[in-house]
Amino acid sequence: MTPAEGAFWLGVPNLMLITQDWNNPPQMSRERAWKAKTTKEQYAISFEPLKRVQWAAVGSGGRGGLAEIPDIVTLAKKYPNFTGTFLDDFLRPVTLPDGRKGANPAMSEAELKSMRAQLGTVGRPMEVWTVIYSHDFDPKHPAFRRCEPPLVESLKHFDAIVFFTWKSEELKDLEKNLALLESIKPKNCRIALGIYLWDYTGIDPAKKDDPAYKMGKPVPLDLMEHQCGLGLKWLKEGRVSDLVILGLAGIDQGNPSAPWMRDWIRKVGDEKLAGLET
Secondary structure, three states, X not given: OOHHHHHHHHOOOEEEEOXXXXXXXXXXXXXXXXXXXXXXXXXXXXXXXXXXXXXEEEOHHHOEOHHHHHHHHHXXXXXXXXXXXXXXXXXXEEEOOOOOEEEEEOOOHHHHHHXXXXXXXXXXXXXXXXXXXXXXXXXXXXXXXXXXXXXXHHHHHOOEEEEEOOOHHHHHHHXXXXXXXXXXXXXXXXXXXXXXXXXXXXXXXXXXXXOOOOOEEEOOHHHHHHHHHHHHHHHHHOOOOOEEEEOHHHOOOOOOHHHHHHHHHHHHOOOOOOOOOO
16 A cells, blocks of 8 residues: 555545655655656655645654755645654664663754754744654663663654554553653643554564564554553543554554554544644
8 A cells, every 4th residue: 555545544634654765765856857746746746635744854763864854845835734744763772882772863953953944944834743662761661771862852852752652562551651751741742642553573473474474463452442542532631632553564464453443543533622633
């Protein structure tokens, strides 16, 4: 499926395009001489029926950065449903001088400020969202990595944090972890709940003997119900601003959590939430 097809299949009006090494479109300047529409513009055209679109400046694995912003600005000036940019996997793993596992931001303070300045030329408000995992901000988590500079110093640059839980078995701690994130985030920074359809850390017993199988397993349906139920509750309470579903990679591969997600959206998608845009 293409990204637009995935949004249509799920029945959602908004989309974030998160790039990876294998699907990252070329810089627009490299294609203009020989294409009527660049690859990025072709994507943007397919997104025109959607309400809100964000294009990642930092993609999967923390790749990308400031060099992506000029194209995002160009697209946003032409396509009014582009509402901002997205920094996926904002913390990059590093080894600290003492040998411990650590992390540093995918973009420096100066780069984040430059990004904001460039987005300011679009002529309308452009938001910046990022992904934070529960193990990024909980010092007691076994996978916690100390960030230099401290993570909280970077959070002031974001309009919203998309809070994801990396391992599905840790979804039982969602309420505790949301409260912890609320206690450290800047006052004016919103929280969106990230919802995985696929657990990249597990092993799928139904596919483990398939030579084409690489990693992961579907998020169990009881945990899908748990995280989506809490997400809807928190939307109504105003504790989260959005639910962000990841995503396209888990939709058309026989993953049972995907049709479950679509059915859930059909069931609750028309509920009105006071003060929140759709």
